[in-house]
Amino acid sequence: MPSTLIVNARLVNEGREFDADLRIEDGRIAKIDSQIAARPEDRVIEAGGRWLLPGMIDDQVHFREPGLTHKGDIASESAAAVAGGLTSFMDMPNTNPPTLDSAALEAKYALAKGRAWGNYGFYHGASNDNLEAIRALDPKAAPGIKVFMGASTGNMLVDNPETLDAIFREAPTPIITHCEDTPTIDANLAAFQAKYGDALTAEMHPDIRSREACIKSTRLAISLARKHGTRLHVLHISTADELALFDPGPLFQADGRRKRITAETCVHFLRFDRGDYARLGNFIKCNPAIKDASDREALIKALAEGGTIDVLATDHAPHTLEEKMKPYAQAPSGLPLVQYALVAALELVHEGKLSRAQVVKKFAHAPAQLFDVSQRGFLREGYWADLVLVEDEPFTVRREDVLSKCGWSPFEGTTFRSRVAATWVNGRMVWNGEQLLGTPNGQRLEFDR
Ligand code: DOR
Numbered sequence: 007m008p009s010t011l012i013v014n015a016r017l018v019n020e021g022r023e024f025d026a027d028l029r030i031e032d033g034r035i036a037k038i039d040s041q042i043a044a045r046p047e048d049r050v051i052e053a054g055g056r057w058l059l060p061g062m063i064d065d066q067v068h069f070r071e072p073g074l075t076h077k078g079d080i081a082s083e084s085a086a087a088v089a090g091g092l093t094s095f096m097d098m099p100n101t102n103p104p105t106l107d108s109a110a111l112e113a114k115y116a117l118a119k120g121r122a123w124g125n126y127g128f129y130h131g132a133s134n135d136n137l138e139a140i141r142a143l144d145p146k147a148a149p150g151i152k153v154f155m156g157a158s159t160g161n162m163l164v165d166n167p168e169t170l171d172a173i174f175r176e177a178p179t180p181i182i183t184h185c186e187d188t189p190t191i192d193a194n195l196a197a198f199q200a201k202y203g204d205a206l207t208a209e210m211h212p213d214i215r216s217r218e219a220c221i222k223s224t225r226l227a228i229s230l231a232r233k234h235g236t237r238l239h240v241l242h243i244s245t246a247d248e249l250a251l252f253d254p255g256p257l258f259q260a261d262g263r264r265k266r267i268t269a270e271t272c273v274h275f276l277r278f279d280r281g282d283y284a285r286l287g288n289f290i291k292c293n294p295a296i297k298d299a300s301d302r303e304a305l306i307k308a309l310a311e312g313g314t315i316d317v318l319a320t321d322h323a324p325h326t327l328e329e330k331m332k333p334y335a336q337a338p339s340g341l342p343l344v345q346y347a348l349v350a351a352l353e354l355v356h357e358g359k360l361s362r363a364q365v366v367k368k369f370a371h372a373p374a375q376l377f378d379v380s381q382r383g384f385l386r387e388g389y390w391a392d393l394v395l396v397e398d399e400p401f402t403v404r405r406e407d408v409l410s411k412c413g414w415s416p417f418e419g420t421t422f423r424s425r426v427a428a429t430w431v432n433g434r435m436v437w438n439g440e441q442l443l444g445t446p447n448g449q450r451l452e453f454d455r
Pocket residue numbers: 068100158159184291292293294323324338339340341
């Protein structure tokens with residue numbers, strides 16, 4: 007592979023912004039320096055002062071393979087991801103069939119080979135009866151084990167208390183949880199149905215999938231993790247109330263030990279709030295629900311300051327337009343996000359609420375550290391050259407530019423002040439700001455554990 011030299015970039019890495027050049031050789035970052043002289047074999051890219059970031063690592067996506075490929079597939083959704091500056095993804099097990107044993111897991115890795123535009127890891131799922139498979143899981147084979155402690159898309163609810171306890175006791179990898187208490191939600195839904203009959207609307211979603219449901223379930227997950235010393239990562243925190251349940255300290259303590267209980271929030275909880283249901287309805291219906299403006303502000307603050315929220319991700323969960331146009335009760339939950347997640351997060355930088363370094367920390371460094379991802383997530387010599395070049399040039403999201411198979415975005419019509427000018431995966435430019443280049447170049451993620 008010829009070498010690439012990116013010159014006059016403004017790097018954002020490990021808490022710093024600095025001017026530098028960066029050379030890529032054999033798929034990896036060979037050198038970072040204030041000035042690197044070009045060699046004849048270098049393909050020189052003039053960055054012109056644009057921002058060069060490590061590619062984002064999304065620890066929560068639903069790319070729908072196998073079995074739900076009318077909504078999206080690994081090729082289409084990973085294409086959208088790299089166009090958005092996301093170079094690695096960790097995909098959820100609520101597919102058809104669900105990923106409940108090593109055979110299903112390896113079948114998914116086989117599906118991704120040669121078709122994924124970004125680097126890929128697949129979670130192992132949990133159910134009320136797959137404890138043996140969980141015990142047998144090779145910790146290097148998956149980023150973690152996903153436990154639905156609340157029912158959502160797919161029938162993967164784990165609600166048997168003994169099974170839940172055993173999973174937390176015996177998991178050989180980090181556990182990641184969807185925390186919403188299903189009995190609370192069922193009771194809320196019954197009360198709304200009694201009052202409104204069939205006339206339920208998306209505006210009611212945050213009261214049906216209520217904050218109490220989130221708090222109760224998150225408390226349970228944390229108590230189980232404390233009891234067993236489990237490494238627990240609670241996904242998609244959506245309420246201000248849950249923030250108080252987590253350790254506000256950094257991911258690594260002074261003695262080098264990593265926090266064992268961590269939290270993630272998602273881009274849509276930072277961009278939308280209850281006031282947006284009137285305009286967007288089912289298009290922002292997701293689980294957990296987007297809640298109040300005060301929750302949104304508290305989540306942004308938690309991301310900006312300290313370590314209460316360790317990771318930013320998407321929960322990219324595409325459904326077709328046809329599915330989303332159904333009445334509230336039948337419309338599935340979830341929205342496509344990967345293509346505009348980074349620029350949506352950077353909008354908070356333009357608003358003065360978050361620093362670029364903090365976006366990179368939560369969306370690239372932290373997921374790599376938390377899941378022991380080998381040699382990715384940082385601009386470091388010797389690491390894989392997964393890079394994104396960001397230009398502060400406004401653009402407006404149009405439906406015709408959406409690469410996700412579902413063909414729509416909750417951000418249509420939104421003007422963002424930054425755009426993704428280029429993305430490199432394993433040292434090769436796969437997105438030039440306008441189109442995909444070449445063929446998919448993603449590799450299976452490796453976990454150093
Ligand atoms: O909104 C959601 N959509 N939440 C989930 O937990 C699942 C996801 C999906 O797969 O559609």
